[in-house]
Amino acid sequence: MVEPTPKAPQLLPLIAGMFVAIMPIMTSPFIVGSAMDAIGITMAKAGWLGASALVPIALTSMASAPFLPRLPIRAFAVFCAAMLGFSYLGLAAVDAYWQYVCLSIFGGVGAGGLLAVIAMKVAQTPDPERVYGYIYTVTSIGFAALMFGLLPMREFAGVGAMFLVLAGLAAAPIPLLARLATSAPAAAAQSHEAASAERWPVILLFAVMTLAAPLNGGVYAFCERKAAELSLSAQATGTILSLTMICSIIGSVLVSWIATRPGRTIPTVVVLMIAGISYMLILAAQSVETYVVGMILYGLIQMAMNAYMFGLASALDRQGRVAGALQGYSLIPYALGAGLFGSLARGEPLAMLAWPSLIANLAAIAMLLPLLLMLDRTGRRQNSRRDTAPLAS
Template sequence: MSPRDASEARDPVSLVVGAIVAQVIGGLVTQMSPFMIDGLMAGLSLSERDAGLVATVEFLTLALAAIAIAPVLPRFSNRRVSLLAVALALLAQGASIFGASLASVALLRGLAGVGEGALYAVSLSIVASRSSNPDKVYGYFQVVWALGSVALFAVGGQLTATFALRGILSLIAGVTLALAPLLLLIPGARVQSHGAVATGATRVSPLLGITTLAAVVLYLTVSAAVYTFSAPLGERSGLNTNSVGYALTVGTLVGLAGAGAATALNVRWGRAIPISGFCVVFTLVTLALCLSHNPTVYVVALVASVVIFYFSIPYLFGLAAALDSSGRWAAAAGSAYLVGFAVGPLFGGAVIMEVGYAGLGAVCVAITAIVWGLAMVVCRQLSGTAAPRADGCL
């Protein structure tokens, strides 16, 4: 089957919906992390450091759980794993609403992270192992995040302002509970190495998988670093915090264009061309944000950064999905994503302290060039060892 045929193949609606639900539940806390930090500080009177510690505990357990479960997922029923994971997450989330101390909340959020990490890994694994076109479904993930984030940000901000920590934790638990029944749509049988990725795919070197994970971690690190400091960058351009917030809201809405483009294009042009494209655009956007003091340039660049982020993620996950038919590397890519997301703010702050915002731009551009090089190595290797349908890099 040609790449075009693969891009036009349709997946069962139940598979797509189940995978999206697992993705949303697994990644919800990272999406709502700004309100989590604010709620922890207001609800428990924690310092920025202690509030950040709680968030870090959950993010790390989330990432570690995804890493730990990724290699063994093909041995178990994804539906059973998902239901056990969501039960653990709900139990810990519900209990953490009533946590009264730093230690108790950190412990409970860490337990929630274990369940969330398992769900995040499942969401990527089942798409890689069972979907006829993983890149397209990963594009659907980004469409849902872009649409859902608008409502979640509005409600989350209001609940956090009114009820502090209990408000935002109740929202996360409520969304999890509401979506949990849809996890029953996830296939119950173990992976039998079928689907598009399995067709013509061959075993790849573990080094190639590590190369892919390194590209994901590095790209998310620089993306998170620039995103985290978007407000200070806006202030350098003469904008206030409210204006930056409006720009981010607009960027999230416009970001649908990036997610939609990735979904529509998927692997029609392979992966090498889209990956090269978003690396170039991200480089230009980063330089504009870090070097310019013009407010118009800042707003355009910020909105463009959100669009390119939603466009880029499906291709990075799709690259990992092409590595094997069981979805193990795709699941591991999810944990790499979370590690990069967690490291980004710390990395950005350290670079700014040493060499300023211009230095941050230069360092991010250099790392993006490394990301592009690593991705091209993977694409070239896959093109030489698998059928076009299996890797989509041709």
């Protein structure tokens, strides 16, 4: 039986859990930049350091999902959050590249397990999109505040103090996670869409994610380094990243308002087009103004892209199998984007990646367009049948 819509006491553990689970993703620019400053590693190594946390999140999330119904869910969630907290404690004390990598992997495993728990609990609600909207809105506000203060704190108190703060934030929600609902997952409803789902749209969607996610991850991982190229201060960079998070809140609100009322094609293509423009502006920026505009656009589409891509996956399979798999899988190319950008740039200005990023993004749109048009046609036919059914009866 599907759980009722969560009230505030049930929502708080979900929000806190999601905040902790995606913390390594949202703070990856700080991890990358701190490692470059603290231990003097190259840009290529820094990129792969970012990937070393994000890939374990994806793999653990996908691998643990089938076993969650047989696990003590509260204890597992608390254990995963503690793993991430201990990894940040370790990062505050180490000074070698391999130690950074090992601790990042350890924390990523904990974050991935927690992400799977939160995804399962959200799936038990009757309106997952609405619940995700609440979660993304509140977590975005939290990360906006975090980004505003984290860089100045690093400048004032050092890299170690920054990691200690992150460790505290990872551990703080543990009492809330211990209150997670423990009811069994809802049985997936059988539907015509799920029964008749074809393989080619699913394969195409995963191919598009393989192409689009590395662009998103690479740009985000090196956006702080781009600010350093433009000689921005730590305070200015933190303010811009905080503004980006605020824009992601606006983007989430716009998606919840527009949703798929005009169909899936127009809003999805618009979001992806804005994404490509933001990548181009950020990477090619020769002035602070251009960089800020790019970061604002990036913030607007950051959560909107997730909403539409995972919504598209849900339309292909109403049982949620495709959406669940895509959410975990998307983190792999997203994480590899940091390593790819670092390896391609090899210490050169990031502007060299601007045009290739835009072209790859346009290719992703072209690949996705037939699927979007097909789903819109299917939706119109289903709506037409529903409208004519009362007349026929």
